[in-house]
Amino acid sequence: MAEYHHYRFDEVRPGVVAGIALPGGVGLSNSGIVRLEPGSVIFDTTLSPAAFREVLGESRERTGGTPTAVANSHWHLDHILGNQEVAHLSTYATERTLEILRERREALQNEIRPATLEKDIRELEARRDRASSPALRDHYDTVLSMNRALLRQAAEIRVTPPNQPFRDRLRLPGAAGAELVTFGGGHTESDAVLFLPQQRVLFAGDLVVVGTHPNVTSGDPEQWLRILERMRRLGVERIVPGHGPVVGPEALDSVAEYLETLLRLGEEEHPPEIPERYRSWTGPEQFQENWEYLRRRSSA
Numbered sequence: 001m002a003e004y005h006h007y008r009f010d011e012v013r014p015g016v017v018a019g020i021a022l023p024g025g026v027g028l029s030n031s032g033i034v035r036l037e038p039g040s041v042i043f044d045t046t047l048s049p050a051a052f053r054e055v056l057g058e059s060r061e062r063t064g065g066t067p068t069a070v071a072n073s074h075w076h077l078d079h080i081l082g083n084q085e086v087a088h089l090s091t092y093a094t095e096r097t098l099e100i101l102r103e104r105r106e107a108l109q110n111e112i113r114p115a116t117l118e119k120d121i122r123e124l125e126a127r128r129d130r131a132s133s134p135a136l137r138d139h140y141d142t143v144l145s146m147n148r149a150l151l152r153q154a155a156e157i158r159v160t161p162p163n164q165p166f167r168d169r170l171r172l173p174g175a176a177g178a179e180l181v182t183f184g185g186g187h188t189e190s191d192a193v194l195f196l197p198q199q200r201v202l203f204a205g206d207l208v209v210v211g212t213h214p215n216v217t218s219g220d221p222e223q224w225l226r227i228l229e230r231m232r233r234l235g236v237e238r239i240v241p242g243h244g245p246v247v248g249p250e251a252l253d254s255v256a257e258y259l260e261t262l263l264r265l266g267e268e269e270h271p272p273e274i275p276e277r278y279r280s281w282t283g284p285e286q287f288q289e290n291w292e293y294l295r296r297r298s299s300a
């Protein structure tokens, strides 16, 4: 059994595996491995080539070969930075996601330059020192250890856009009947999911996150709510979220409730407290950033 630092692998169904990012590792977001019969697909390539190599290793063990396809749910760095490891394969994303990655490639590369990461780390250290509770300090320590590990790999990382755009829906070859689907943009301008109709499983990217604050700052929460409604109609039984453990379809309601709460609080003049039921979630600073984003948007 290989020893992993970045991922834990949970079998959701026979041939369907969720790579759940470990706290403090440099994967940060979840990844998925699905046997297509024949071939296999990996959904999302994590925050670093090193973390993604764990997913590739597990995929080889579970499927007996290299994947025949790889897909990115959206353009955020924690879902794409393993792409360079599989650039010779068919790598999929929506047309709009591919466009964004091509347009912003240099700016995104800048975000992971050693000098930028060193500056981020100094800022995080200052925030950790100002943290108002031990829980918040622990949170910053976890984020810091991830950033320091990312810094050690930074010189080898190249933002690599995928090579196969798709428009609305793409059925991947194989008896598994897996489909890449986009309902437009909510978390970002364009979000894709991996839908397994026979197995009733959905890899949701960051349209669903569990136990952590959803990030609305590059998307549109109203559209996101509409997308959640369409996801509900897929009739899935298990959802692999972008962050957090594998869940049932009730997670769609929990994200919807968060977005509705946020939209309501976005009408307030002053920064609200984090509502009680979200206080135990990780990434508390995201709540404030979400609120500020909605305020800026309404005054624009």
Ligand SMILES: [Zn+2]
Pocket: 074, 076, 187, 206, 215
């Ligand atoms: Zn994201």
